[in-house]
Amino acid sequence: MNTVLRRSAMLAVAGTALVLSLTACQGGEDDNSAPAATASATGAAADGAADATSTATGAADSAGAEDSSGSTGTTDTGGSTGSTGEQANASTPVCAAGDVKVTAATQDGPPYTHVVLTAKNTSGHACRLAGYPHVQLLESHKQDVPAVAKSKPASPVVLAAGEPAYALLKVSDGGVDEDNEPVSAFSVVLDGDSAVIAVTAPGKGGIAADPAKALVGYWTPELRNGADDF
Known part of the structure; x- marks a missing residue:
């Protein structure tokens, strides 16, 4: 009778230890996965912000290049005005x-x-x-x-x-x-x-x-x- 009770007590203790061990393992896995997910989300957000910054910088550079080209065009107009004056003189025929x-x-x-x-x-x-x-x-x-x-x-x-x-x-x-x-x-x-x-x-x-x-x-x-x- 005592032997049976002793076995039952030992089995109960072993079961309790197993349950605690499993709970600890599950808790450890959850704890490890949460920081990984958080790091992944943070990395994605940072990458997205960098991409957005890079896109904005590229657009600004493109706009600056277009403005610069426009400015060059204005300068060329002044030159063409000089080219137009030369053509007007050349178009006047020599008196025959x-x-x-x-x-x-x-x-x-x-x-x-x-x-x-x-x-x-x-x-x-x-x-x-x-x-x-x-x-x-x-x-x-x-x-x-x-x-x-x-x-x-x-x-x-x-x-x-x-x-x-x-x-x-x-x-x-x-x-x-x-x-x-x-x-x-x-x-x-x-x-x-x-x-x-x-x-x-x-x-x-x-x-x-x-x-x-x-x-x-x-x-x-x-x-x-x-x-x-x-």
Whole structure:
């Protein structure tokens, strides 16, 4: 009888120990899983925040790049404006012989040593009168009259429709000289055109010219004292 009671008591004690052991194991597993889950959630949240920050930074960088490109475009517009100005100058045609009427008149009184050439734009559109008139005074002298460099204007002469330009032509030193020859008409050729313009010399008897003394100035919007005195 005592033996049976002793066995029953031992079995009860063993069962209780087993239950406690199992409970402890389950509690340990739950305790370990909770921190792991918490760490996983925290890691995911941190990764999500980093991704969001990276996305926002990328968007800001992209916007900055676009703004920078836009700014560059504005600067290029200024350049194109310069490119547009150059095209406008290039589009103005050079005056041809058919675009102007060239006439001659004596300057000052006798002795008539200088002649003023006037080229009036009769074309109905603007044109550039380049360089100086290429003048040949006599049939016996085929060389062009030399140009005077100091009379060259700072910028090309652009003639609107109906506007004139001028060039001074020295024909002699004046007085009676055996080298002087009478000239009733002479030829003028414009820069950029090969056509010959026949110009009637001023006065009833024409002018006395000495090709060795002759000089011509550049086309200018007006005759300038000093630069055109030669």
